[in-house]
Amino acid sequence: MAERQINPLLKSALEIGPVLVFFVAYLALKDRVFTIGGEAYDGFIVVTAGFIPLMLACTGLLWKLTGHLSRMQVVTAVLIVVFGGLSVWLNDERFFKMKPTLIYLLFGTALGIGLLRGESWLRTVMEGLMPLRHEGWMILTKRFTAFFFGLAILNELVWRTMTTEAWVYFKTFGLTAAVFVFFLAQGSLFKRYGLEQDES
Structure with missing residues (x-):
């Protein structure tokens, strides 16, 4: 199916926005430690935990609006879930x-x-x-x-x-x-x- 055209600014926001949000959130939380379920998580891990659903939501919205995702976008999303999930799960x-x-x-x-x-x-x-x-x-x-x-x-x-x-x-x-x-x-x-x- 051919890719539907959307506003270039919206497309850029969906593609680049999650990375910029990750960067800003990391700067805000990098020196903080959060205790969740009795275990301490530093700011990087907490920001990573928030980045995963944000990236998936933006990727899903991009797919819904354009009807198309490149192989690179699909592979990137999968690896973010796998490796980001491992970092959060193992606190590493x-x-x-x-x-x-x-x-x-x-x-x-x-x-x-x-x-x-x-x-x-x-x-x-x-x-x-x-x-x-x-x-x-x-x-x-x-x-x-x-x-x-x-x-x-x-x-x-x-x-x-x-x-x-x-x-x-x-x-x-x-x-x-x-x-x-x-x-x-x-x-x-x-x-x-x-x-x-x-x-x-």
């Missing part, structure tokens, strides 16, 4: 911090498998956004594969060697900036292999 923030690593490893591996088959599975997901020739898709897919693996390694380095607060800043702003810079760096590829240029 490490599981939630590992979530981005696993997401990037899964996407990198999936794209790598497609490349081994001589296919660009990235094209299946993004062709409507960026019409490219086959050669362009293959090059972009190779770059995305390396990029995802690089982000997985970077996330591991940050959460294992830095404070929780530093990781939250990195997750909220650092990873977003990395994706933005990565796309900017592909400008020459889009110009060289774009279908519009071929047709002109």
Whole structure:
């Protein structure tokens, strides 16, 4: 089923809003400890517990409004439930911090498998956004594969060697900036292999 178009600001709010709410809530509660059922939970765990239903609600609303969710959105939602749930259940923030690593490893591996088959599975997901020739898709897919693996390694380095607060800043702003810079760096590829240029 084709994706229904909705207000771009609303779509962005549903996609990015939960992450920003998590960030703000963490800053407000990071130094507090909550005793629930006789067990002490720090602010990070409590905020994670609230983030899971918020993310699911926004994802569900996005699906209801557009009639479509990407594979990336579905996988992300599932991993948030699994790893966020483990962090809350076991009162161990490490599981939630590992979530981005696993997401990037899964996407990198999936794209790598497609490349081994001589296919660009990235094209299946993004062709409507960026019409490219086959050669362009293959090059972009190779770059995305390396990029995802690089982000997985970077996330591991940050959460294992830095404070929780530093990781939250990195997750909220650092990873977003990395994706933005990565796309900017592909400008020459889009110009060289774009279908519009071929047709002109």
